[in-house]
Amino acid sequence: MAKSGPNYKVNGKEYYRVSLEIGRDATGKRKTKFFTGKTKKEANQKKQEYINKQILGLKDTKTLWFAQTFNSWLFEVVKMSDIKPTTFARYEGLYRNYINDSPLACISIDKIEPMSIQRYYNDLFKKQKKSSSQISYLNKFIRKFFNYCVDCGYIVNNPCSGNKISLPKEKRSEAIAKKVEIFTDDELNKMLNSDDCKIKYISLFSLATGMRRGEVIALKESDIDIKHNEIHIRRTIATTAIFDENNIKTKQTIVQEPKTKNSIRDIPLPNSLKSIIKKAKLIRNEEKFKAGESYSTKNLDYLFLSERGNFINAGNLDKTWAKFLKNIDIPHKKFHTLRHTYATKQFENDIPLKTVSTLLGHGDIGITADIYTHVLKKQKEKSVDILEII
Structure with missing residues (x-):
């Protein structure tokens, strides 16, 4: 009996590939989707993830990278709403400074876990010295984006919702020290x-x-x-x-x-x-x-x-x-x-x-x-x- 091995080759590299029939096109021809992996188990796992998403009514998020999708949402959805120009300018600044080049930028939105966001906020607070209020404002912005993604069927749950993330807080002594300045x-x-x-x-x-x-x-x-x-x-x-x-x-x-x-x-x-x-x-x-x-x-x-x-x-x-x-x-x-x-x-x-x-x-x-x-x-x-x- 022949030994089972990689069945797909691209750019000189061998992979395992499995297929799934996903319907028929306008002419009645069968449509097939392929899933590849370094092992047969990995290929079948990708296939099963796709099937599970279809059962849940989710869309294929293969190309929905965080920063790219965020940009589309901001300029094609938020900008078109009844939003004040100053508010949109603040949102654009948040995107440019905290989303576009963030550690999360090139992660597919369905792969972003609460812990990934938590670590990013911790880094902003500890290393970049951003305040609790700045991070809280950013979190509200990101949460609004993920709510949109849930509504569109890109993801099942919002990774920022509920108590999944703990926003960094200044020590009480530091917060008290920040008194408002007045004129004498x-x-x-x-x-x-x-x-x-x-x-x-x-x-x-x-x-x-x-x-x-x-x-x-x-x-x-x-x-x-x-x-x-x-x-x-x-x-x-x-x-x-x-x-x-x-x-x-x-x-x-x-x-x-x-x-x-x-x-x-x-x-x-x-x-x-x-x-x-x-x-x-x-x-x-x-x-x-x-x-x-x-x-x-x-x-x-x-x-x-x-x-x-x-x-x-x-x-x-x-x-x-x-x-x-x-x-x-x-x-x-x-x-x-x-x-x-x-x-x-x-x-x-x-x-x-x-x-x-x-x-x-x-x-x-x-x-x-x-x-x-x-x-x-x-x-x-x-x-x-x-x-x-x-």
């Missing part, structure tokens, strides 16, 4: 007493209201209700990457909806801002007169515009902000520090957490509590000893 009273006085200019008015608006930078420069005159002392926050301006139909990226300054649904809000108009509003309008009108016909007339209802009447570019605003701080001898801090300072001052004046959270436009009161833990702790320490005052 001395620095705030320097701002208030500085020479009048547009960046001063923009910064004082944020300081007096806790509004985000994009919300301040997106304010229209019609958003400011002097009669009822209210500011209506309805939009934000952002400079972000925009991908055209050919996925070519350009930087653009755009108007879009605020960060969350809670960011669409009405807040009190501080009396201190009324004179600043008049001065800001005066500067805008002076710039319009100076620019003449080159001044854009499309955005005249906006309170803060560039010298030519366009939306203010975030990069240019950052440079102007840095120069402003340098001129008044204040060490550089991010513009967002004004918002932190506003919230801290509110807490120091015993304004309730829920109220501050609403004024800031946070999606959840827990977000506010997490950010300002150290401030709230100080306020708790002021609590009265009831037995001492009875």
